[in-house]
Amino acid sequence: MNFTRRDFWKLGTSTAILISALGRQAAAQTAAGKDKTAAAQSPDERARITEQKMTDDERFSLLISIFGSVPSIGIPRDKRIPADVKNLSAGYTPGIRRLGIPALQSSDASMGVTNPGYRPYDKGATAFPASILVGASFNPQLVREGGGAIGREARTRGFNIMLAGGINLMRDVRNGRNYEYYSEDPWVSAVLGAAAVNGIQGEGVISTLKHFTLNCNETNRHWLDAIIDPDAHRETDLLAFQIAIEHSQPGSIMSGYNKVNGEYVSGNHHLLNEVLKGAWGYKGYVMSDWGAVPEWQYALKGLDQESGIQMDVKQWGAEAFTDRLRAAYKEGKLPKERLSDMVRRILRSVYAVGVDNWGPTSKVDMAKHNEIALEAARQGMVLLKNDGALPLVTDKPLKIAVIGGHAQEGVISGTGSGAVLPVGGFAGVVKIGGPGIMGAGRNLFLYPPSPLAELKKLLPKAELDFDPGYTPTEAALMAKRSDVVIAFGIRVEGEGFDNADLSLPWGQDALIDAVASANPNTIVVLETGNPVSMPWRDKVKAIIQAWYPGQAGGQAIAEILAGRVNPSGRLPITFPADLKQTPRPELAGLGTPWGTPVTIRYDEGAEVGYRWFAQKGEKPLYAFGHGLSYTSFAYADLSVGGGETITASFTVTNTGKRDGADVPQLYLTDAAGERRLRLLGFERVPLKPGESKRVTVTADPRLLARFDGKAGRWRIAEGTHRIAVGRSAEDSVLTGEANLTGRMFGV
Numbered sequence: 001m002n003f004t005r006r007d008f009w010k011l012g013t014s015t016a017i018l019i020s021a022l023g024r025q026a027a028a029q030t031a032a033g034k035d036k037t038a039a040a041q042s043p044d045e046r047a048r049i050t051e052q053k054m055t056d057d058e059r060f061s062l063l064i065s066i067f068g069s070v071p072s073i074g075i076p077r078d079k080r081i082p083a084d085v086k087n088l089s090a091g092y093t094p095g096i097r098r099l100g101i102p103a104l105q106s107s108d109a110s111m112g113v114t115n116p117g118y119r120p121y122d123k124g125a126t127a128f129p130a131s132i133l134v135g136a137s138f139n140p141q142l143v144r145e146g147g148g149a150i151g152r153e154a155r156t157r158g159f160n161i162m163l164a165g166g167i168n169l170m171r172d173v174r175n176g177r178n179y180e181y182y183s184e185d186p187w188v189s190a191v192l193g194a195a196a197v198n199g200i201q202g203e204g205v206i207s208t209l210k211h212f213t214l215n216c217n218e219t220n221r222h223w224l225d226a227i228i229d230p231d232a233h234r235e236t237d238l239l240a241f242q243i244a245i246e247h248s249q250p251g252s253i254m255s256g257y258n259k260v261n262g263e264y265v266s267g268n269h270h271l272l273n274e275v276l277k278g279a280w281g282y283k284g285y286v287m288s289d290w291g292a293v294p295e296w297q298y299a300l301k302g303l304d305q306e307s308g309i310q311m312d313v314k315q316w317g318a319e320a321f322t323d324r325l326r327a328a329y330k331e332g333k334l335p336k337e338r339l340s341d342m343v344r345r346i347l348r349s350v351y352a353v354g355v356d357n358w359g360p361t362s363k364v365d366m367a368k369h370n371e372i373a374l375e376a377a378r379q380g381m382v383l384l385k386n387d388g389a390l391p392l393v394t395d396k397p398l399k400i401a402v403i404g405g406h407a408q409e410g411v412i413s414g415t416g417s418g419a420v421l422p423v424g425g426f427a428g429v430v431k432i433g434g435p436g437i438m439g440a441g442r443n444l445f446l447y448p449p450s451p452l453a454e455l456k457k458l459l460p461k462a463e464l465d466f467d468p469g470y471t472p473t474e475a476a477l478m479a480k481r482s483d484v485v486i487a488f489g490i491r492v493e494g495e496g497f498d499n500a501d502l503s504l505p506w507g508q509d510a511l512i513d514a515v516a517s518a519n520p521n522t523i524v525v526l527e528t529g530n531p532v533s534m535p536w537r538d539k540v541k542a543i544i545q546a547w548y549p550g551q552a553g554g555q556a557i558a559e560i561l562a563g564r565v566n567p568s569g570r571l572p573i574t575f576p577a578d579l580k581q582t583p584r585p586e587l588a589g590l591g592t593p594w595g596t597p598v599t600i601r602y603d604e605g606a607e608v609g610y611r612w613f614a615q616k617g618e619k620p621l622y623a624f625g626h627g628l629s630y631t632s633f634a635y636a637d638l639s640v641g642g643g644e645t646i647t648a649s650f651t652v653t654n655t656g657k658r659d660g661a662d663v664p665q666l667y668l669t670d671a672a673g674e675r676r677l678r679l680l681g682f683e684r685v686p687l688k689p690g691e692s693k694r695v696t697v698t699a700d701p702r703l704l705a706r707f708d709g710k711a712g713r714w715r716i717a718e719g720t721h722r723i724a725v726g727r728s729a730e731d732s733v734l735t736g737e738a739n740l741t742g743r744m745f746g747v
């Protein structure tokens, strides 16, 4: 069949895009098919053989990705992207048809396939809940399913690289991007990050893990020097990456914008060459974050691909990376072996994940994906407090006041490159703005359906009224004449901005205080990407932490309020009572103008989050791991084994009257005489009333060890190690101990 361009577009845009993508793919596959032995070869061998056949021009062409057009930040469509490529997003790397190498096309992805406004024909993807909510589900299986859904939605658009897998640890409750990460704990972050990558890569789409490493604040992130003790770094943020890599073999690691101990991570020989590729033997490729490469020499220090090349020109006034690399190569400054290595690493991931080998793309079941988004929202919302107000009484004609938070329109999302356009569009967008490069895209996005509409469906006997929370006095008048008040507190957080404090914006703390004073039967639903201080906490009856719950979030909130769903989320981050309790009461550089060099000291080292609170004897507002249920659970019959690592078994029983899910947590509390709190493992256990389950957790030995940088090895102390099975980091139910053999081990 011979198509002209005009015929092609007559097919309708989405069909045309699909055919265009499939056409490129098919051509790539035909070429690949010529190499009959390919299937029998390892990805490394295939990469070596293909790379040997390449010209230098072809090699250099793979070492960059071109940003799709982003009118809002003055980046027009780049001439190097062929005109028939429509499905543009974060990155485009031309393919090499004669060698069967497909074009590499990347898109943001942690919460769904994004479309930040420059794919007008793309009417949206499934908007999953924020990663912090997913972290609160403590459910790797669910994360994997979500990853699979993202992978499938990526494929139908021709995207073969997902910029997913954000696993930075939540070291600072002000970090604007915590909503894109899973947890403050290395083990939780690793297990869930790996599950996401496995889900995506299971669909033949490469996934990153990002942002390597210690990109734990947004404050002047391009000039941010993150200072940490290197051994403590290995035990925490790096350990999360290490374990996640072991469990999922991501095709790529995205290096962050920041420096670590004085060196930019994207050009950090120690972290990239010695740790990631050396000690851990990582075989995939390192791509930079967008605008993180001021110097070509980063290629010598472990960077394999420069992403979104226009961003570096914009950011650093730098000439194109490949031009400088070519010049360096000619001058003998970039060795041929290194050039080959960069290319082979990219090709290896292409082959290992199978992006050169896509079969026909099947139709995506969007209803099923909505179910996954809904199930995640149900499992990741956390009931923080409940003095008997929840679940709502459904068989009486209650007068319910729903107040604030745009709850008549939808639920909010975080802002920045991870924000997803849902199918059918947003319920509303309010421009917020702000300084710096991310200011233009800082928006309040609202996803339908609204919690108000969903509550009306589930509470047909109730009389529901809505007050926007425009003034506290007006809202209090409605609160006073109601039986129950449901007040929504929202805070838009996101990329490029750290939160200045723990308050709710736009006077919402005063609003909630006013309605709770007018009617003590007040329930608060929080849609935030971080802990907030809740100065009204003692005045209200119940609090639900709903995070950014995605496109099915309105439904899940209503179901939890009405008791259709039993809440089962647990906090993946410690809620401090006050910033003074945290390692950095003041955040260095906060509010300094764009471009100001900033040094943030992560002096808490390995004592991140709940570990810090335990070490300092501080009582948080809500502890890591905390979360209430409409039923109750008991733990019994603990048995603990020692030797090389700790294995603990115990029985969990649902002692209440409703189906529910618990997340018992196993902690190390003492390591041979040293008080040390570490989460060793967890399991999400759904149980019917009266039902029991035996849970067994075997600790990854690195969680019991300290890293000895001089020896380059892990060290477990000989002697008695104490453990606890708890409901949270501060609520131990069973305790036990085991003897561990003192030993040192590698990797």
Ligand code: BGC
Pocket: 090, 108, 163, 210, 289, 290, 417
């Ligand atoms: C973000 C990355 C993202 C990239 C591409 C950057 O601003 O830090 O997380 O993947 O943009 O959109």
